[in-house]
Amino acid sequence: MRYIDFENIEVCPEWCFNNVRSVEQWTHGYHRYPAKFLPNLVKKLIEEQTTKDDTIVDLFAGCGTTLVESKIHGRASIGVDINPVAELITKVKTNPVEPAMLSLYFERIADALDKYNPLENENRMVHERIDYWFSPENKARIAFLYDTVLSIKKRPVQDFFLVSLSHILKNCSRWLQSSTKPQIDPNKKITDPFSTFQLHTKQMLKKNEEFYLYLQENKYLDTKCEIKLEDARKTSIGTNSVGAVITSPPYVTSYEYADIHQLTAYWYNYVANLAEFRKNFIGTFYSQNQQMECNSKNAQKIVSELQTKDERTAKEVANYFNDMEAVGKEMYRIVKKEGCVCIVIGNTTIKDVKIKSAEVFFEILKSVGFKRNTVIKRSIPHKLMPTIRDKDSGKFTKLDNTNHKLVYPEEYILILKK
Numbered sequence: 109m110r111y112i113d114f115e116n117i118e119v120c121p122e123w124c125f126n127n128v129r130s131v132e133q134w135t136h137g138y139h140r141y142p143a144k145f146l147p148n149l150v151k152k153l154i155e156e157q158t159t160k161d162d163t164i165v166d167l168f169a170g171c172g173t174t175l176v177e178s179k180i181h182g183r184a185s186i187g188v189d190i191n192p193v194a195e196l197i198t199k200v201k202t203n204p205v206e207p208a209m210l211s212l213y214f215e216r217i218a219d220a221l222d223k224y225n226p227l228e229n230e231n232r233m234v235h236e237r238i239d240y241w242f243s244p245e246n247k248a249r250i251a252f253l254y255d256t257v258l259s260i261k262k263r264p265v266q267d268f269f270l271v272s273l274s275h276i277l278k279n280c281s282r283w284l285q286s287s288t289k290p291q292i293d294p295n296k297k298i299t300d301p302f303s304t305f306q307l308h309t310k311q312m313l314k315k316n317e318e319f320y321l322y323l324q325e326n327k328y329l330d331t332k333c334e335i336k337l338e339d340a341r342k343t344s345i346g347t348n349s350v351g352a353v354i355t356s357p358p359y360v361t362s363y364e365y366a367d368i369h370q371l372t373a374y375w376y377n378y379v380a381n382l383a384e385f386r387k388n389f390i391g392t393f394y395s396q397n398q399q400m401e402c403n404s405k406n407a408q409k410i411v412s413e414l415q416t417k418d419e420r421t422a423k424e425v426a427n428y429f430n431d432m433e434a435v436g437k438e439m440y441r442i443v444k445k446e447g448c449v450c451i452v453i454g455n456t457t458i459k460d461v462k463i464k465s466a467e468v469f470f471e472i473l474k475s476v477g478f479k480r481n482t483v484i485k486r487s488i489p490h491k492l493m494p495t496i497r498d499k500d501s502g503k504f505t506k507l508d509n510t511n512h513k514l515v516y517p518e519e520y521i522l523i524l525k526k
């Protein structure tokens with residue numbers, strides 16, 4: 109295998125998109141999501157690596173950036189994610205609703221909220237964790253809002269408002285919003301659910317209309333776009349059917365997506381038990397796998413070095429690399445001949461050991477059969493990615509943590525063909 113020295117690759121300015129604002133364009137700003145793709149990056153990959161007839165897949169679809177950009181370019185797309193909150197957001201972001209109808213339903217919701225009577229909405233049972241995060245008043249108001257949205261029987265319309273409600277849950281709770289870990293903010297200015305919902309929904313309505321009209325004008329409204337609530341290691345996507353996979357895998361031990369989305373998951377009954385929900389996420393601290401051996405030489409070297417420092421972390425990282433190997437094989441199965449994979453991935457450091465995820469995944473992709481490679485290095489605008497981590501746990505932290513260190517100022521784009 110031709111050796112590539114990742115560290116000495118020059119940063120490629122045309123992939124950095126400094127000062128480019130695309131995160132609020134179209135429907136991209138509907139819902140916050142950790143480690144969101146930069147839409148410009150996906151746009152450039154679609155334009156350079158795919159043609160009109162290609163189906164584009166994102167195996168870690170998250171909040172659907174790849175699928176939205178695919179639709180804008182008139183390409184069919186499929187997204188896969190294990191997280192039902194990601195599924196809901198992606199579905200809504202990729203399928204705009206007829207604007208006049210949506211506005212009508214919004215007026216009906218506003219009318220219902222005007223008639224809200226707190227006395228009729230006390231002591232509603234949702235989930236014990238909801239009582240931990242919300243004041244009784246806000247809990248009752250959100251329950252009323254939720255019921256009002258559920259009373260809309262047109263599914264795409266109901267889903268649209270569910271996304272808006274999901275987005276504002278953190279604002280209306282005690283959740284510390286600057287943190288990637290679930291913790292209470294004792295000084296928080298908690299906002300009122302009704303007005304926060306209405307404000308955010310108005311912004312979404314505007315974006316929905318712009319997106320709808322753009323797609324209508326370009327005859328892309330019916331461009332196929334599917335989101336599957338599945339595991340990236342084993343999907344129902346057809347063999348040799350995909351023109352390009354464009355994705356960004358979860359980082360190892362950085363975000364606990366199950367924890368981060370627990371407010372929506374509890375309100376919408378997606379989970380009864382967070383411990384069960386967490387297990388299937390790749391990169392989680394709670395992975396059940398016990399295997400310490402990795403087929404990738406780069407991976408094994410990292411795991412062995414970590415074992416000299418901390419057995420538990422070594423196991424987490426080994427699990428992550430083994431999961432990523434399963435994902436690499438799945439990518440090879442679904443991509444058609446001459447199709448490609450475009451992977452956006454960063455390295456990090458945990459317990460002073462360099463976790464070279466980009467090098468490892470590149471090695472995995474070559475070993476499963478991909479060839480003809482390009483590796484691009486880009487720097488990440490700081491506001492888009494937390495760059496501060498706890499030295500020991502490897503988790504994202506705040507600058508005032510004296511044990512912090514900076515990570516991810518750069519990431520790689522791996523492009524390989526089948």
Ligand SMILES: C[S@@+](CC[C@H](N)C(=O)[O-])C[C@H]1O[C@@H](n2cnc3c(N)ncnc32)[C@H](O)[C@@H]1O
Pocket residue numbers: 141142143144145146167168169170171172173174188189190191194338339340341355356357358359365388389390391
């Ligand atoms: C880095 S985020 C992707 C963000 C996405 N690029 C975007 O623009 O929103 C990684 C995603 O991987 C998902 N994920 C984690 N484990 C998974 C698994 N086993 N199968 C499918 N998706 C998984 C998480 O739920 C998360 O949405």
